[in-house]
Amino acid sequence: xxxxxxxxNTLIIFLLLxxxxxxxxxxxxxxxxxxxxxxxxxxxxxxxxxxxxxxxTAGIDLxxxxxxxFAGVAFALLSYEVYFSAGFxxxxxxxxxxxxxxxxxxxxxxxxxxxxxxxxxxxxxxAGFLLSKGAPITVGNHSSAILxxxxxxxxxxxxxxILLFAIFAIVYVILRYHVFGRxxxxxxxxxxxxxxSGISVERTKFMxxxxxxxxxxxxxxxxxxxxxxxxxxxxxGLELDAIAAxxxxxxxxxGGKGSVLNTLLGVLILGMIGNIMNLxxxxxxxxxxxxxxxxxxAVIFQKK
Amino acid sequence: MLQANEIKKFFGGVKxxxxxxxxxxxxxxxxxxxxxxxxxxTLMKVISGAHAADSGTMVFNGETIVHNNPHxxxxxxxxxxxxxxxxxxxxxxxxxxFLGQARGSWINRKQLDKEAAELISSIGFEINVxxxxxxxxxxxxxxxxxxxxxxxxxxxxxLDEPSAVLGTQxxxxxxxxxxxxxxxxxxxIYISHHLEELFELTDRITVLxxxxxxxxxxxxxxxxxxxVSLMVGRELSQMYPDKTQSLGEFSGTIxxxxxxxxxxxxxxxxxxxxxxxxxxxxxxxxxxxxxLESLFxxxxxxxxxxRINGKPLLIGSPRDAIRKGWGMVPEDRKKFGxxxxxxxxxxxxxxxxxxxxxxxxxxxxxxxxEIVNDLMKRLQVKFGNINDPLLSLSGGNQxxxxxxxxxxxxxxxxxIDEPTRGVDVGARAEIYQIIQQLxxxxxxxxxxxxxxxxxxxxxxxxxxxxxxxxxGSIDRKDFNxxxxxxxxxxxx
Numbered sequence: 001x002x003x004x005x006x007x008x009n010t011l012i013i014f015l016l017l018x019x020x021x022x023x024x025x026x027x028x029x030x031x032x033x034x035x036x037x038x039x040x041x042x043x044x045x046x047x048x049x050x051x052x053x054x055x056x057t058a059g060i061d062l063x064x065x066x067x068x069x070f071a072g073v074a075f076a077l078l079s080y081e082v083y084f085s086a087g088f089x090x091x092x093x094x095x096x097x098x099x100x101x102x103x104x105x106x107x108x109x110x111x112x113x114x115x116x117x118x119x120x121x122x123x124x125x126x127a128g129f130l131l132s133k134g135a136p137i138t139v140g141n142h143s144s145a146i147l148x149x150x151x152x153x154x155x156x157x158x159x160x161x162i163l164l165f166a167i168f169a170i171v172y173v174i175l176r177y178h179v180f181g182r183x184x185x186x187x188x189x190x191x192x193x194x195x196x197s198g199i200s201v202e203r204t205k206f207m208x209x210x211x212x213x214x215x216x217x218x219x220x221x222x223x224x225x226x227x228x229x230x231x232x233x234x235x236x237g238l239e240l241d242a243i244a245a246x247x248x249x250x251x252x253x254x255g256g257k258g259s260v261l262n263t264l265l266g267v268l269i270l271g272m273i274g275n276i277m278n279l280x281x282x283x284x285x286x287x288x289x290x291x292x293x294x295x296x297x298a299v300i301f302q303k304k
Numbered sequence: 305m306l307q308a309n310e311i312k313k314f315f316g317g318v319k320x321x322x323x324x325x326x327x328x329x330x331x332x333x334x335x336x337x338x339x340x341x342x343x344x345x346t347l348m349k350v351i352s353g354a355h356a357a358d359s360g361t362m363v364f365n366g367e368t369i370v371h372n373n374p375h376x377x378x379x380x381x382x383x384x385x386x387x388x389x390x391x392x393x394x395x396x397x398x399x400x401x402f403l404g405q406a407r408g409s410w411i412n413r414k415q416l417d418k419e420a421a422e423l424i425s426s427i428g429f430e431i432n433v434x435x436x437x438x439x440x441x442x443x444x445x446x447x448x449x450x451x452x453x454x455x456x457x458x459x460x461x462x463l464d465e466p467s468a469v470l471g472t473q474x475x476x477x478x479x480x481x482x483x484x485x486x487x488x489x490x491x492x493i494y495i496s497h498h499l500e501e502l503f504e505l506t507d508r509i510t511v512l513x514x515x516x517x518x519x520x521x522x523x524x525x526x527x528x529x530x531x532v533s534l535m536v537g538r539e540l541s542q543m544y545p546d547k548t549q550s551l552g553e554f555s556g557t558i559x560x561x562x563x564x565x566x567x568x569x570x571x572x573x574x575x576x577x578x579x580x581x582x583x584x585x586x587x588x589x590x591x592x593x594x595x596l597e598s599l600f601x602x603x604x605x606x607x608x609x610x611r612i613n614g615k616p617l618l619i620g621s622p623r624d625a626i627r628k629g630w631g632m633v634p635e636d637r638k639k640f641g642x643x644x645x646x647x648x649x650x651x652x653x654x655x656x657x658x659x660x661x662x663x664x665x666x667x668x669x670x671x672x673x674e675i676v677n678d679l680m681k682r683l684q685v686k687f688g689n690i691n692d693p694l695l696s697l698s699g700g701n702q703x704x705x706x707x708x709x710x711x712x713x714x715x716x717x718x719x720i721d722e723p724t725r726g727v728d729v730g731a732r733a734e735i736y737q738i739i740q741q742l743x744x745x746x747x748x749x750x751x752x753x754x755x756x757x758x759x760x761x762x763x764x765x766x767x768x769x770x771x772x773x774x775x776g777s778i779d780r781k782d783f784n785x786x787x788x789x790x791x792x793x794x795x796x
Contacts, residue, residue, distance in 0.1 A: 179657045179665040186654060189643045196600075196640050197655040197709065198626030256645055 010249050010262040010269075013298055017272050025279040033275070035158050039151065039226065041271035042160035043068060043219035044241055045264065049171055050212030051242040052263045056175075057188045057208050058255025059106060059113035064216040065238035066124035067098055069231065071220025073128045075146065076137035076230030084142035092217050098124055099213020103206035117209075121239070128232040136231045143228045150225020160222045167215070172260040184208060188255025245270050248298045269298065305330040305491045306351070306460055311360035313346055320346040322515040323360070326493075328460065333482060333492045335502040335523065338512035339535055339728035344495050347512070348462050351493075352384040353377030365459065375404075381459030385449050385466060393438035397424075400437055401452045424451050428477045442469040442636075443588045450478070454485075461485065462493040467501055468725055471588030471754060472789065479505055497729060498755065499528050511535055535729060543733050544761035545740035547780065554579035554746055556613050558717070563598050563608040565591045565772030571608070572774055574767055576717070581739065581749040583763030585756075586792045591772035592752040593635055596719040599750070600632045601625045626655055628717075631710030633703075635721035635752075641706040644695040648687055651694050651705050652676045656712045679708040683738055700724075700731025707738060717748040724758060736762060756785055768792050 021028045047064045054061045071091045078087035098120060105116035139146055152159045175181035183204045186194045195201050224230050249266035251258025273294055277287045306328040313321040321343045328334045338344050349355040351362070356372035363369070364380060374384075391400045398413075398420040420433040429447045437445060446469050453461060463482075467475045482492055482505065496502055502509055503523060511518040511534040518534050556578030562571040572595065576582055584592045597603060599610070605620040619625045622632070634640035642651055653660055653672050660672035676690060683704045687697060694702055703724070710718060723739060724732045739762065743749050753759040759766060760783045768775040768791035775791040778784075 177666050177669070179661050179667060182650065182654075182657060182667065186643055186646060186650065189645050190639075192640050193643050194654070196602075196622050196632060196634060198623040199654070200623060256643075 009301055010265045013248070013301060014265045014269050014272075017269055017276075021272055021276040025276060027279055028276060031156065033279070035153070035156070035161070037268075037271055037275050038161035038164070039158040040275075041267055042158070042164040043222045044238060044245065044271070045164045045267045046167060046215045046219040046222070047238060048242040048245040048263055048267050049168060049260070050208075050215035051239070052246045052249070052251060052258050052260065053171070053184060053208040054113070054212050055188075055243070055246050055251050055253060056184050056255060056258050057205050058191075058253075059205065059208070060117065060243070060253070061102060061209060061212045062114065062117040062239045063098065063102060063120035063124055064212060064219075064242060065235040066121045066128065067095055067213060067216035068220040068223055068235035068238055069233065070098075070124050070128040070131075071095060071217040072224035072230035072234060073132045073137060073232050074230070075221060075224050076139045077131060079142045079146075080140040084145045087142065088221065091221060092214060095213040095215075095217020095220070096210055097213070099210040099216075100206070102213065103209030106209060107202040107205035125232075132230065132232045134232060136229045139224065139228045139230065146221065146225040147228055148225070150222055150227070160225070163218075163222070167218075168260060168264050175260055180204070180207065185256055188257075190256075241270060244295050248295065270295075305332075305365060307361075307363040308347075308351065309361050309363075311347065311350055311357045311362070313350055313355060313358050319515055321350070321357075323517075324512065324515065325517045325520075326351075326510055327520070328491045328493060330459075330491050331486050331489045332508065333486055333494055333506045335506035335509035336493055336495045336512065337497075337499075337502065337509055337531060337535060339730055342512040342535075342728075343515040344512055345464065346515075348384060348464060348493070348495070351377075351460075352382055352462060354384075378456060381457055382462070383453035383456070383458045383460070384462040384464070385446075385453055386464050389445055389449055391437045391445060391449060391452075394436060396436055397431055397433040397440070397448050400448060401433075401455050403452075405456065420451070420455075423455055424448075427451060427454065427481045429474075441589060443471060443474050446470060447474070450481075458485075458490055460491045460493070462495075464495045465497065465726065466494075467496060467498060468754075469588070471586075471590075472756075472792065473587055475501070497727075497732075498757075499531060500757070502531075503528075532729060543729075543736065545736050547740075547764070556746070556748075558748055559609075559611040559614075560599070561609045561611075563595065564603065565594060565598075570772050572769075572772065574774065574777070576748045576750060577765075578748060579743055579746050580764045581743050581751055581762055583759045583766040584750065584752045584769060585759050585766050585788050586769035586775075588754065590769040590792065592769055593721055594772065595769070596632060596721055596750065596752060599625075600630060600719055626713065629714050630717040630719065631655070631713060631715055632719040633706050633710070633721060633723065635725065637699075637702055637706060637725065642694045642702055645693050647691045647693060648680070648685075648697070648705055649673065649676045649690045652679055652708045652712060655709050659712065675712060676708075679711055680705075682711070683708050684734060698728065698731070699726040700728050700735070703727050703735060704731070704738070707735070711742075715742070715747050717750070718742060720749065720751045722753060722755075723751060723762075724755070756788065759788070760785070 027033055047068065050064060051061060071094065074094055075087055075091045078090060102117050102120050105111045106113045149159055154162060183199050187201050187204045191201050223234060245266035246258060246263050248269055249259060249262035273291055274287065277290065308324065308326045311321050311324045324343060324347055336344055346355065350357045353372060353374040353376060361368060392403065398417045401420045401423065402416055417433050424431050424433065427450065431444050431447060437448065446466060466478060470478060485492060494506060506523045508520055508522050509531065510520040511531065513535060558576040561573045565572050584595060586592050601619040601621040601624050610617045610619065617628060619628065638644060649672065653676060657667065660675055661667045680687065685701050685704045687701065694705060723735055727735060739749060751762060764780050766778045766788060768788055770792060778787060
């Protein structure tokens, strides 16, 4: 019984919060609000998924918030120059390149991930400001396409939510059934033993940062798709929310332990906390305070 | 000094100790013997305060004690040196020795360094005390651990397999030290799988089996066979595999030339024969492990030439080595050999995942399970569930899992460093059998061992190293403990 409880504790926290939210606010469990909740949390969901991969290898990626902003700005600027698809792909490519840089520094130069990605966080944030000259940029020619991604629905379900679930499903399958996923978990569990098993620790680490960069740039596209504006100062502190979501999902910062499903629940738990407090008209200052307390409680509950 | 009576300890439903009696006198070296899982470690944790007993009494120095705190136990004079070291790698030797001993708020480094150096030389060793622990060899770490225990007043000293990481010389020094402590009235509990050591050192021996005391005997009144049968009900002669078969059927040779060694500028050349178990002997620090590491590509592209039947082979990384069918069982199972938190299944398929994956890299769970279960059966691993973490197995079974990982390859060469470190007697015999079988199937085997009996029992030929240099090669018919030791020390 106790073990079962431990195994599903993130789910329990999630359900508990769901019930409480439905009781305290009648407008919580409405289709509109749930759609909104999912749409709002799709970007951070993608970022958290990338963060999970990095954390599984006992690393951390602080640059993802900056990548989200950079991607938004880059897409807005590109929308005046190239086709939608070209802009879209170029932005994703930029995320991959930034991730590859982090990955190179961490895996091959053996710089501590905290330091390497801290530097990239600053660099990429700076690059975003330089490109946009510090001002928000409205998307030019392809606003309807990108807005569809951010705000559109298919059969009443937000497109961004469908994308989120699809990518979670893919990563779930990779971690569980693919050789690469097995390597990721193994590297975080015991790097030296993995090296002795003939697995390239460097390549595995490199790849998780590439994926984190890719997912962050995709999150940036969803973000710009919600407003139609690329904002260079968006996503500040997003990396910390992502870490919080992963940790609430029961992952260990020491690596080797973490789950895709629980990370999704972690994202939704954090999202619900914000959502219900908005519905209850709690001030943003108070919200931050309460959010922090809930993170602590959730993690303590994890450890029990 | 210590009378522990009817000690019981349960973990959930598992009865780790079912009523153990242990009486240790002052000025006595008391051996403790038992298979892994017999309850030795649990008993020692109860005595040293890491666990509280569920029932039973403990009288220490005439005083009934109930403790569940290692710190208080230490203040009472009970010190334990665990198999897993409790040292902080990033702190210096001095800092580690005096860690947790309050001496006012300010630290006088020079004074402490001096005290630490004196302490270590007083127990007969020489270590630079300002070095960090991680810079020391495992043997020296063990010595620091002992010095730390002795930095406080000790009445009862418990050592858990101390010789496992020490070379012959260090073990001798340790024994001298323990005998000296004995004359000072200290009681010593000495846990070891090495029967020779117990005979050399101890006054009495207590044998545990399945959480109960089987017997306590005066060392002079017993012999190896009796002890082993008390532990497992097995004769010693069954321990090592039958070596009477000749090696005639094989003809392959691996020639290794100019292998880099621990000593800069020196190199090593030797030959391995198909179907042969080649042992490497020598003291700790003689470069035995480094030979295996170099061969396995752990030091990058070494300027050595390896030729299999004349065909050159280039190994620049463990990855290369594994592709060529080489496997390595490292000395430190916890750090390098296995992934303790991962499942048995994941551990075994680790080195050759592609075998159970399709060409897109997706793992076929059924196929993987088949391969893993097959290997588990072949090696007779005792386990609960294939998805349990490696951690949940005993040392012997963990080692089998590490071996099984390599049997998942088309194994050609197996490098083994200390094959039975921390492995109980029963599982040891099984591991020896497995290694011999591999050799009989034509796998080249290179085995490093600090256990002389094991080295001579298993090897067909022994190379002896000193300072990374080859001192000699001895054929099985000429095996003799003294000869090997003389070569190892360089006393020829």
